[in-house]
Amino acid sequence: MRSKRPADASERLIKPYLESLNLGGVEHQPLGNVTPDFSIDGRIAVEVRRLNQNFVDGIGDHQGVEQVHFSIYPWLHNELPKMGPSIEGESWWVSVHYRRPLPHSQAIRASIRNQLQAFMGRSARTSQSEWQIEAAPNFRLTLRLSSEDLGKFFVLASMSDYNQGGFVVAEALKNVELCSAEKWRKVIACPHKFEQWWLVLHDVMGLGLVNEDWVSVSEHLSPSCHVWNRIAVVGSKDPLRGHVLYTRQPV
Structure with a gap:
């Protein structure tokens, strides 16, 4: 039996979003405590990550933006x-x-x-x-x-x-791309072949982006993010309403 770790806060928030898509059963850590974080209907692998950013204070300490x-x-x-x-x-x-x-x-x-x-x-x-x-x-x-x-x-x-060093849309775009690159490195190392790979991000940046902002982020995503079949962002206030930033093919 594969060992599994308990779902973290972001995974607990995102699971109902995945279930709301009605694409099949949602399983946490289908291969155990390794990539991916979820599977949908055994076909779609989903990686989950907190979409956050950091700033450095005057004495060099790092503090997450969501903390302020x-x-x-x-x-x-x-x-x-x-x-x-x-x-x-x-x-x-x-x-x-x-x-x-x-x-x-x-x-x-x-x-x-x-x-x-x-x-x-x-x-x-x-x-x-x-x-x-x-x-x-x-x-x-x-x-x-x-x-x-x-x-x-x-x-x-x-x-x-x-x-943070920039406009809110530019900052969100930068951090989505950083998260995409970080997670994709884990996907490359995963031996199991799924039909699709999704990245679902839990927005904890605290920037207060509205729908028009996410549309702008979507329009300016780097082609390097197109390795995923879908990238979506889910917020804490309305977790069932995800913003799809990119999708490559029908599910």
């Missing part, structure tokens, strides 16, 4: 449109720049809302096409006047985390 989860991005995505429509065709792009350590997110949200409302009340907003707003320590907004009416007064343009 920051929820401003999804909040801005929903909040900015609520601040009102464009005014006589005037719209502003909002870019966000921050680095840790940061104040509590509720304090930052209140400051952002107050400062943007104050900006809307300025009579000389368009005297220059770009403004910088320090919403909190280590947290800055850049407002750029749009050349066209965007329908809303404020529209989220981008978000840069200087501890």
Whole structure:
């Protein structure tokens, strides 16, 4: 009898997602405590991994981003449109720049809302096409006047985390590709032949990506990821709703 280890947190979360696809029985570690993590109907091998990232602090210690989860991005995505429509065709792009350590997110949200409302009340907003707003320590907004009416007064343009080194979509893309390469090395060493190999990632990055962001990640995946038959991402909040980033053939 093959020995098996207990399923970890990511595997426990992803198993119901795999079962929800109704493609056949889902078995954890079908070959024992080796690759793959799951099989579906004995045909599809599934590797599971946490989709995370790390930043290095001032003394050289590594800390996972999910340990300092920051929820401003999804909040801005929903909040900015609520601040009102464009005014006589005037719209502003909002870019966000921050680095840790940061104040509590509720304090930052209140400051952002107050400062943007104050900006809307300025009579000389368009005297220059770009403004910088320090919403909190280590947290800055850049407002750029749009050349066209965007329908809303404020529209989220981008978000840069200087501890992570890039925009959220670019950072997610980089980490998906890193996870793909790491896991595929294990697949190559697996002697058992399955019809298909899938990679399913448990998103713990804490970047708050929305559906449009995952579509962008999908569109820019490196061809090196095409070794898989499918790559999907599952979040903790809605584990049955996976984002399929790549699929090579019908199942």
